[in-house]
Amino acid sequence: MIILNTCAALNDWRETHSLKSIGFAPTMGALHEGHLSLCERAKADNDIVIASIFVNPTQFAPHEDFDSYPRTLEADAKKLEQIGVDAIWAPTPEIMYPEGFKTTVHVDGMTQILEGAFRPTHFDGVTTVVAKLFGQVRPTRAYFGEKDYQQLQVIQRMTKDLNINVDVIGCPIVRDAQGLALSSRNAYLSDAEIEIARRLNQILKGAKERFEVDSITQLEKELKRAILDAGFDKVDYVAIRNASSLMPIENASEAMRILVAATINKTRLIDNMPL
Numbered sequence: 001m002i003i004l005n006t007c008a009a010l011n012d013w014r015e016t017h018s019l020k021s022i023g024f025a026p027t028m029g030a031l032h033e034g035h036l037s038l039c040e041r042a043k044a045d046n047d048i049v050i051a052s053i054f055v056n057p058t059q060f061a062p063h064e065d066f067d068s069y070p071r072t073l074e075a076d077a078k079k080l081e082q083i084g085v086d087a088i089w090a091p092t093p094e095i096m097y098p099e100g101f102k103t104t105v106h107v108d109g110m111t112q113i114l115e116g117a118f119r120p121t122h123f124d125g126v127t128t129v130v131a132k133l134f135g136q137v138r139p140t141r142a143y144f145g146e147k148d149y150q151q152l153q154v155i156q157r158m159t160k161d162l163n164i165n166v167d168v169i170g171c172p173i174v175r176d177a178q179g180l181a182l183s184s185r186n187a188y189l190s191d192a193e194i195e196i197a198r199r200l201n202q203i204l205k206g207a208k209e210r211f212e213v214d215s216i217t218q219l220e221k222e223l224k225r226a227i228l229d230a231g232f233d234k235v236d237y238v239a240i241r242n243a244s245s246l247m248p249i250e251n252a253s254e255a256m257r258i259l260v261a262a263t264i265n266k267t268r269l270i271d272n273m274p275l
């Protein structure tokens with residue numbers, strides 16, 4: 001496995017593999033089984049696999065955890081090598097945001113609701129960096145976890161709107177044995193907080209059984225109450241939405257997704273599930 005950290009090295013690597021299909025897993029590092037499952041899927045679908053590791057400053061608001069976000073390049077590289085990833089693209093901040101950088105990729109509408117309502121600058125940071133990564137790596141297919149479900153929908157929209165020739169593939173959420181969705185931010189949770197966090201998945205599963213379209217608002221309210229009763233300190237949203245547009249449900253035949261963001265102490269967790 002090779003670690004690439006200049007555009008010239010990436011371009012040379014890319015030229016060497018110009019006739020092959022390239023699977024790409026963009027990450028911010030601090031890799032867990034969820035990230036590795038993206039690489040495994042990329043391996044199964046493509047001739048070669050590249051993962052990127054870049055903690056992207058523009059998707060964090062000033063009060064968020066950019067400075068404390070875990071940076072574990074050496075351990076990450078070992079994990080990727082063990083599962084047979086061919087290359088890591090680890091650009092510097094200067095490559096991603098050179099002096100005088102002035103461009104933002106903005107997907108309208110979908111980025112202002114749910115996560116976007118609470119993190120207004122987040123998705124512009126994500127779409128801008130992913131558009132850059134796609135331009136640099138030029139993959140055949142790119143793999144994103146469904147844990148960041150809204151991010152996946154936004155990136156699919158961007159790719160379609162800009163005719164970016166990359167097949168964007170969503171991969172199932174990887175959970176621990178008790179159902180907690182794996183996330184690099186779980187590292188911030190104490191043992192007691194992990195126990196609380198694990199209840200979220202049970203609550204969402206319960207929602208499936210109690211679901212009726214004409215009582216969506218009531219069910220959302222009940223779920224919010226249940227999440228607070230389970231020990232979470234704050235619920236930003238619990239929303240049952242159209243699975244691709246993320247807009248409110250208008251009729252029972254729509255594919256639906258339930259999405260939640262809630263905080264324990266200072267750690268904000270998100271989760272979602274099909275209904």
Ligand code: PAF
Nearest residue numbers: 026027028056126129148
């Ligand atoms: O999902 C993530 O880890 C990040 O948002 C991504 C897609 C790597 C962009 O920085």
